Amino acid sequence: MNVKTFVSASLFAVLSFGAIAAQAATAPMNDAGVMQYRYGDHLDVKKVLSVQDDQSNACGLVNTRMDYLDSKGQQQSVQYRSYATGGCHEN
Numbered sequence: 001m002n003v004k005t006f007v008s009a010s011l012f013a014v015l016s017f018g019a020i021a022a023q024a025a026t027a028p029m030n031d032a033g034v035m036q037y038r039y040g041d042h043l044d045v046k047k048v049l050s051v052q053d054d055q056s057n058a059c060g061l062v063n064t065r066m067d068y069l070d071s072k073g074q075q076q077s078v079q080y081r082s083y084a085t086g087g088c089h090e091n
Helices: 003-025
Strands: 047-053 060-069 075-084
Touching: 047 075
Parallel strands: none
Antiparallel strands: 047 060, 060 075
16 A cells, blocks of 8 residues: 555545534434424425524534424424525625
8 A cells, every 4th residue: 555545545534534523513403393304305384483593603504493384283393404604704
């Protein structure tokens, strides 16, 4: 194994561990009654009550929770990932 291959493998390993740590830091908001949205899920939304981001001043992917009323008037909650731009620009 030459030095270039070793350095490349080491860099890949370090970046992989960093990605795992970043994913752990953005763990979902913990609430047992919240549905985890998956692409293609049908949502019965009559009225949106609130939308909350996990980190309001972040730049990038964050956990977002939407509370809403369905067509039967029952309150529901769904959690999904969204792209926050609040911390992307200096003021």
